[in-house]
Amino acid sequence: MDRVICCVCEKPIEGESAQMGGRTYCAGCLAKVTRNRAGLWWASLLGVGALIAFVAIVAGIASATHPILQGLALDVVGAVLALVPAAIWLGFFYIQDVREPEPKGLVLSVFVLGALLAQAVGVPLVEGPFRVADWLTAGVAYHILGAIFVIGFTEQFLIYAAVRYSVYPLPEFDERVDGVIYGTAAALGYATVLNLRFVLESGGLDLVSGVIRIAVTAMALASFGGIVGYFLGRCKFEDEPAWWMPAGLALAAILDGLFVYFLGEVTTTAITLRGGGYNPWPGLLLGGGVALVTFGVLFYLIRRLRRLAPQALGA
């Protein structure tokens, strides 16, 4: 007679076994897999709040002092600002993630991998063969479809790849919520490269508009990276159907594309004799709102799965 073996630790199950997502778990592994990490949600919540506060502080300083930054000073300040969102999230996560902490080196590696993939593949693909900036605003349909199929899918696939081909097969990826952690880290790496390029290529950054754009990019990508990570986490520990992960990627890409479109819509204003044409503040609200709602939904889903775990143990 076959002994029942846990699908995670691959040891024979002596006591109670549990069925979840078509797989058999021992009680210890089930508890671990379904564990929720409060640190992740606190880091995300505090990260969004801190990022908005950071933007407000920079905007306040800029409007009070009207700093004249040029050349190297501007590049250095811009580069530091571009790194702040990732530093805030990673910082809060490390502070919060105290019980059985995720290996810091791995989280940082996935962050760096996300950044490298953005620089080596994502940006060259979107700006090179696709030359998205040349045609994206040709019409509403082109804008939405281009943002989804080119920008959204490229960004989310590379975030998926950064997790799937690095940490996903490792034993350290041992909880469903790890997918959200690593997906968010990869996405923040990707966002950091986009922000650095924005600062260095703009050649002259308006401090307020620049810092808002940096914050919005980071919050949005982190959210959608979290979605990809959620699907990856469930894919690893449950027997989901074959369409599960492609559907997760498509969902994140569609949301990413729609965000790109609506961000353009809400930040574009009418041009008048007194100026106008671009107002970044609604973009900050949109980015913050999307991040809070996305991480809220992910938190709810992870917690709901955790609540179902004891029932699985009794099965």
Place this chain on the structure above:
Amino acid sequence: MVAQTHTQQLRARRDRWVNWLVVAVFLVALVIGWGVKSAAESRAVRCEAGNMVLSCPAGWVRAKVEPPVILRVEERVAPFRSAISLEERPLPKDMPKPLLAVQQALTLERAGWVAYRILSLEEAVPVGKRTAMRVTFAYVETNPNPFLETLPVVMHGEDYILPAGEDKVQVATFVAAQENYPLVAARFAAFLRSLPG
């Protein structure tokens, strides 16, 4: 134990399948994206010139013209504009090679352009049902605004000189900055195709 190993093998195989499926979905998305890009770039609007209805690139601005030019559309997003123009000139019937005579007249008119050079000349190129003379050329353009911090750019262009009826010749001209030339050449091709045969 064997059953568990078999299950694990099945799971590993399923993981590989899922992985390839994700890659396939990404590639399909890129193909669709390429289609969207092509559609956006080849957008055209109807524009009238003389008694012709032509296909002009959408988003380009129609400029005021004087004879012999009957149509000129420009892309006004760059300091050095891509442009398509159409001229109608009388056909020099008394010349042995009338299209070549028109080409030489064009060259003389452009003598004032900085570093104007003819790059190639093909005497018989099919355009719809007509046969045109195709001339490619290059010159250097400097922005007339002296306060604008721009380098002069090398412009690349081509003329299609087409007989139009018994006594007229049409000259369709396309110019673009060298670096933009391949990107917008397809729009000129669409314009050429819309010329009535």
